[in-house]
Amino acid sequence: MITSQGSDIQELQAENIVLKDRNHINEGRITRIEKEVADLREELLRTQQHSMKENIIFQNIPETPNENVYQLLNDLLVNRLRINNDDMMTITVLRAHRFGAKQGHFHRQIVAKINDEGRSVIFRHTRNLKGSNISVFTQLPRPLAERRKQLVPAFKEARASKVPTKWFGDKLQVGSKMMVVTPDKSADINIDAVHESRRIKVVRAPSVSEGGSGFQGCRVKVVNPDDVIPALYAIYRDLHVARATHNTYAYRIQSHDKMIEHYEDDNEHGAGSRIMEYLRANNVTNTLVCVSRWHGGSNLGPARFQVMIENVKSALAC
Numbered sequence: 001m002i003t004s005q006g007s008d009i010q011e012l013q014a015e016n017i018v019l020k021d022r023n024h025i026n027e028g029r030i031t032r033i034e035k036e037v038a039d040l041r042e043e044l045l046r047t048q049q050h051s052m053k054e055n056i057i058f059q060n061i062p063e064t065p066n067e068n069v070y071q072l073l074n075d076l077l078v079n080r081l082r083i084n085n086d087d088m089m090t091i092t093v094l095r096a097h098r099f100g101a102k103q104g105h106f107h108r109q110i111v112a113k114i115n116d117e118g119r120s121v122i123f124r125h126t127r128n129l130k131g132s133n134i135s136v137f138t139q140l141p142r143p144l145a146e147r148r149k150q151l152v153p154a155f156k157e158a159r160a161s162k163v164p165t166k167w168f169g170d171k172l173q174v175g176s177k178m179m180v181v182t183p184d185k186s187a188d189i190n191i192d193a194v195h196e197s198r199r200i201k202v203v204r205a206p207s208v209s210e211g212g213s214g215f216q217g218c219r220v221k222v223v224n225p226d227d228v229i230p231a232l233y234a235i236y237r238d239l240h241v242a243r244a245t246h247n248t249y250a251y252r253i254q255s256h257d258k259m260i261e262h263y264e265d266d267n268e269h270g271a272g273s274r275i276m277e278y279l280r281a282n283n284v285t286n287t288l289v290c291v292s293r294w295h296g297g298s299n300l301g302p303a304r305f306q307v308m309i310e311n312v313k314s315a316l317a318c
Helices: 002-051 069-080 116-124 142-160 193-197 225-236 271-281 303-317
Strands: 055-059 093-098 110-114 135-138 165-168 171-174 177-181 208-210 213-221 246-255 258-264 287-294
Touching (some): 002 142, 069 093, 116 135, 142 165, 142 171, 142 177, 142 258, 142 271, 208 303, 213 225, 213 303, 225 246, 225 287, 271 287, 271 303, 287 303
Antiparallel strands (some): 055 135, 093 110, 165 171, 208 213, 213 287, 246 287
């Protein structure tokens, strides 16, 4: 009877090993499929970006009933951008309209398709909008526009320091360096993120409590975009962290002459950008920092951001 039970246990153990191996294989396949889908999504975004390259967005132009959008644009170009008559003759507005559905007192953006020479003239004169709330920029697909938005603080900081800057779609050139915000999905589909995550060291700071909520910061070294997904797998191997209400993170990677940056709020709106601001202010590079929060007790309001930054500091100091 004892021998039979021992044999059964050995068979179960052997079967368990086989199942684990199959699970790892399936995890690897899922990871690769996710990356293939991400690559296709990125390719689609770039195709959309190319199709929008002739479109300019005009933001915060007051909207009135029965308005003539073409006349509004003409008035803006002449009176606000102060484009002279000769340059105005080079601008051809192929089409223009308000973007989206009317909502309350919100002024919808105007999107206009304009010829190449005309766009160059307009962007040369946007400096004349300084001090107003009117913005003029090239239209981008929404995900790329969100990436560009993350680089705006760096753009403003560079301009304030009188460092030459130039936008290339969702990329920002600051001096001789190109800053790029990348999606979290790696382009190399041959990497098994689950397998790679097992070699990654996660440095976790002590957890703290504030207003009934628990917080814990951690950091992982990342030296290229391929490290990001395995790093997140490594962080979430701790089931307590994986089950947190929010896992907010940000990373900065210095790759040759590019600074690659990204942050994720995980529904803790505004938290990821604050972590990114701290990493930038302290010149933290090649590092991913994550702050987990287990929500409970009272609503902390804006004070939660300071608590999270303290957890960032703690993780970086470990």
